[in-house]
Amino acid sequence: MMMADSGSNEEVAVIVNTDITSTESENNLINTMVERGTALLRKMEINVAEAEKRTGKNTVNMQETYTVYLIEIRPAETVPEGGTPATPDTLWRRYSEFELLRTYLLVTYPYIIIPPLPEKRAEFVWHKLAADNLDPDFVERRRVGLENFLLRVASHPVLSNDKIFFLFLTEEKGWREAVLETGFQDKVDSRLKSLSAMFRVKNPDKRFTALKHYSDELNTVISQLLRVRVKVADRLYGVYKVHGNYGRVFSEWSAIEKEMGDGLQSAGHHMDTYAASIDDILEEEEHYADQLKEYLFYTDAVRSVCRKHELIQYELEMVAQDLVHKKQQKEELATGTVRIFSLKGMTSKLFGQESQEQRESRLAALEQSIQEGEEILKEKNTECGEFVQTAWEDIERFKEQKDKDLREALISYAIMQISMCKKGIQVWSNAKECFNKI
Amino acid sequence: MSGQTVHADFSGHMLDLDEDEDLEVFSKNTSLADGSPMPNSPSSMVNQYRLEEEEEQEQQDANARDLFVSVDNPESHVTAIETFIMYRVVTKTTRSEFDSSEFEVRRRYQDFLWLRSRLEENHPTLIVHPLPEKFVMKGMVERFNDDFIETRRKALHRFLNKISVHPILSYSQHFKVFLTAEELMSHRKQGPGFLSRMGETVRAVANSVRGLRSRPEEFTLMQEYVDDFSNKICSVDKVTQRIIKEQREYLDELKQYSPTYSQWAGSEEELAEPLRGVASCVERCGLETEEQIQHLSEVLVPALHEYVLCAETLKAVMRRRDNIQVEFEAKNEALASRRVDQEALQDEVDVLADRVELANNALKGDWSRWQNSMRTDLKSAFLSTAEKNVEYYEQCLAVWESFLLSQRAEPSEQNAGEDAS
Numbered sequence A: 001m002m003m004a005d006s007g008s009n010e011e012v013a014v015i016v017n018t019d020i021t022s023t024e025s026e027n028n029l030i031n032t033m034v035e036r037g038t039a040l041l042r043k044m045e046i047n048v049a050e051a052e053k054r055t056g057k058n059t060v061n062m063q064e065t066y067t068v069y070l071i072e073i074r075p076a077e078t079v080p081e082g083g084t085p086a087t088p089d090t091l092w093r094r095y096s097e098f099e100l101l102r103t104y105l106l107v108t109y110p111y112i113i114i115p116p117l118p119e120k121r122a123e124f125v126w127h128k129l130a131a132d133n134l135d136p137d138f139v140e141r142r143r144v145g146l147e148n149f150l151l152r153v154a155s156h157p158v159l160s161n162d163k164i165f166f167l168f169l170t171e172e173k174g175w176r177e178a179v180l181e182t183g184f185q186d187k188v189d190s191r192l193k194s195l196s197a198m199f200r201v202k203n204p205d206k207r208f209t210a211l212k213h214y215s216d217e218l219n220t221v222i223s224q225l226l227r228v229r230v231k232v233a234d235r236l237y238g239v240y241k242v243h244g245n246y247g248r249v250f251s252e253w254s255a256i257e258k259e260m261g262d263g264l265q266s267a268g269h270h271m272d273t274y275a276a277s278i279d280d281i282l283e284e285e286e287h288y289a290d291q292l293k294e295y296l297f298y299t300d301a302v303r304s305v306c307r308k309h310e311l312i313q314y315e316l317e318m319v320a321q322d323l324v325h326k327k328q329q330k331e332e333l334a335t336g337t338v339r340i341f342s343l344k345g346m347t348s349k350l351f352g353q354e355s356q357e358q359r360e361s362r363l364a365a366l367e368q369s370i371q372e373g374e375e376i377l378k379e380k381n382t383e384c385g386e387f388v389q390t391a392w393e394d395i396e397r398f399k400e401q402k403d404k405d406l407r408e409a410l411i412s413y414a415i416m417q418i419s420m421c422k423k424g425i426q427v428w429s430n431a432k433e434c435f436n437k438i
Numbered sequence B: 001m002s003g004q005t006v007h008a009d010f011s012g013h014m015l016d017l018d019e020d021e022d023l024e025v026f027s028k029n030t031s032l033a034d035g036s037p038m039p040n041s042p043s044s045m046v047n048q049y050r051l052e053e054e055e056e057q058e059q060q061d062a063n064a065r066d067l068f069v070s071v072d073n074p075e076s077h078v079t080a081i082e083t084f085i086m087y088r089v090v091t092k093t094t095r096s097e098f099d100s101s102e103f104e105v106r107r108r109y110q111d112f113l114w115l116r117s118r119l120e121e122n123h124p125t126l127i128v129h130p131l132p133e134k135f136v137m138k139g140m141v142e143r144f145n146d147d148f149i150e151t152r153r154k155a156l157h158r159f160l161n162k163i164s165v166h167p168i169l170s171y172s173q174h175f176k177v178f179l180t181a182e183e184l185m186s187h188r189k190q191g192p193g194f195l196s197r198m199g200e201t202v203r204a205v206a207n208s209v210r211g212l213r214s215r216p217e218e219f220t221l222m223q224e225y226v227d228d229f230s231n232k233i234c235s236v237d238k239v240t241q242r243i244i245k246e247q248r249e250y251l252d253e254l255k256q257y258s259p260t261y262s263q264w265a266g267s268e269e270e271l272a273e274p275l276r277g278v279a280s281c282v283e284r285c286g287l288e289t290e291e292q293i294q295h296l297s298e299v300l301v302p303a304l305h306e307y308v309l310c311a312e313t314l315k316a317v318m319r320r321r322d323n324i325q326v327e328f329e330a331k332n333e334a335l336a337s338r339r340v341d342q343e344a345l346q347d348e349v350d351v352l353a354d355r356v357e358l359a360n361n362a363l364k365g366d367w368s369r370w371q372n373s374m375r376t377d378l379k380s381a382f383l384s385t386a387e388k389n390v391e392y393y394e395q396c397l398a399v400w401e402s403f404l405l406s407q408r409a410e411p412s413e414q415n416a417g418e419d420a421s
Helices: A022-035 A039-043 A095-108 A136-154 A163-170 A175-181 A184-196 A206-254 A261-335 A343-351 A356-436 B004-009 B020-028 B042-062 B109-122 B146-164 B173-180 B185-189 B194-210 B217-254 B257-266 B272-336 B342-408 B411-420
Strands: A044-057 A063-075 A089-094 B067-078 B083-093 B102-108
Touching: A039 A044, A039 A136, A044 A089, A044 A136, A063 A095, A063 A136, A063 A163, A089 A095, A089 A163, A095 A136, A095 A163, A095 A175, A095 A184, A136 A163, A136 A261, A163 A175, A206 A261, A206 B217, A206 B257, A261 A356, A356 B272, A356 B342, B067 B146, B083 B109, B083 B146, B083 B173, B102 B109, B102 B173, B109 B146, B109 B173, B146 B272, B217 B272, B217 B342, B257 B272, B272 B342
Parallel strands: none
Antiparallel strands: A044 A063, A063 A089, B067 B083, B083 B102
């Protein structure tokens, strides 16, 4: 294991630049997405550049304050040396429009793991202030999350080609109508029904079952991690801030001492610095939490793909079962044996056999029904097969993406810890110098 | 040990005129270091002391100490009536006053209390280092809890060491008895008993009712300092306690991280390795945090606590000095009123006047000594804390850097590395 031998005093070879800032690592993430050259991203650069507060009347004619986000689109060609970048096309979107877009995608591509949106309301917050939707820090993190969402969709091999998505980025006014015109709303209702329905699949696909379990596990463990993080952050905040009291007391104490005064006073200043440093540290950590949260929300998307597959599988099984039933009925009718209980069979026993004509017309009807049934079965089979194939392609893609992204997240967490340690070393070394002067 | 400091408190002390140690000491040092005859006036002696104080400190440090004391080996001692702890006190010395060069005795906390109260009685305006408290109020620590005993033992050790380097107190007869007598109880019964001590207290109270006429400027300043210092040191102590509390709570939460990361690793394939890496890092940082908390508790807290107690000692010393002055002033006033027997009273007043002068000089002498000691002790404690904190962050840094290195390595390199290790 290459993990550190704790007591090892050997100089570890210089680590690759660990002074990377969170914005840099964020950019790294975005860059990897862009590298996955979809046609869309080859054409354009997408940014969510700003956020602005607006007030307006809502649907029930009440005054409300909401935030809008500025989407910037730039042509992706490189700018020549000394040239000015082209002015971007821009439009404003609010969070609810992003939600609408996502719902449309969910319904239209049920076999795709649709990237999640940043949370609507701040959860897993360590400091109660940041729970307010209008809090600038929250808004800023949401801006980043929305940009992330757009880039994820834009870098997806299937989703990036969607027309409605393209219109979302380019058509400020007419977009809402365009979405509604697709008639996706109808599918929304049936989708909701299917997601909540209870049914039992006879032959569950082992891969999907395993995936669902994994997704549930991931959800549980990330939730747990986020909860712990909040508590740890809270406590760490306390530790750092209490040191600020040293600053105050040392300063007061230095006033009554002759020889000790200077040393105490300057040590006190470093204690103040130490206490203040926690704010930035925890702000950076929010970024890590956001990366975890994205995958927490991803688990919902994975779950719904599994669910959709279950539904299709169930419908297929129902259709197949129905067909088998009908074929058996036909056989009985043809051979005259009653193997399966049927009302017709019973009544004919009681009230006498039916006529030849009647039998033949019934057979014909059954024959048709069977033919139709076989058509449907074929369709369903194809549908199921296609679903499984496309879904599984996306699942593999998702797994790779997840492993890469989360590994990067863990690395950036380590970088953050290193930065925090370096600050600590700095402050306490300085304090030590001051104590030396006492 | 240089001679100047000794005079500061030769005994005109009303209770202990028969105390050998002071007279002995007095007669031994009949000249100053530079060979000039001993000056007569106390104030010039003080001036002498002040000038050479720095030198003396250095000299003391440079010279080999001739008295070493240690406190160790606490053992439970059970009798029919009670259970208590006996500590072993080992003395090594080259001083001629001692019959041997090595002594080993067993002492209990009460014995230390006895020693200290005798020292304070004999030297009311010297700053006698405080003892650890009788009981621990906070935390409901059981009396014979191991940590409590160890903390107390360290404090008792420090107490005896402070006495042993004190230019006056270390020559106290009581101190010698404490260090050498096989059995202390018989010595404890001797000497001015409870009643005479009571008498002193009553007198002191009576005098303080009368009130101090005018405190010399320097002692007023000293009093102000003592009050301020007491406030500040108590604050620093409180802040430190609070930090420890917060650190402990932080550590409790931190401990939840590692099992969660490990649990996650269990359901992953590619991610399992980095996740386990992070779990391990967090666990190691947790251990470092525990060590850091321990260091605070063992180094900074006791040092601060000692000086919180010192502040109380200083206040008591100031009070006693004031009382001595008050006593003199009372008698002096009586003299001036011409209503009493002048001659007899004049002698008394003279004695009391000397007493005041000696008390003041003793305090002045010991004052800068104490300040230096305080500065040294607290500087050392703060330095140690800062160093430990630097070390803490350095260790954690190494942990995370090593993780980073393992992640940045190429998979093939990584495997090679794993094979190698």
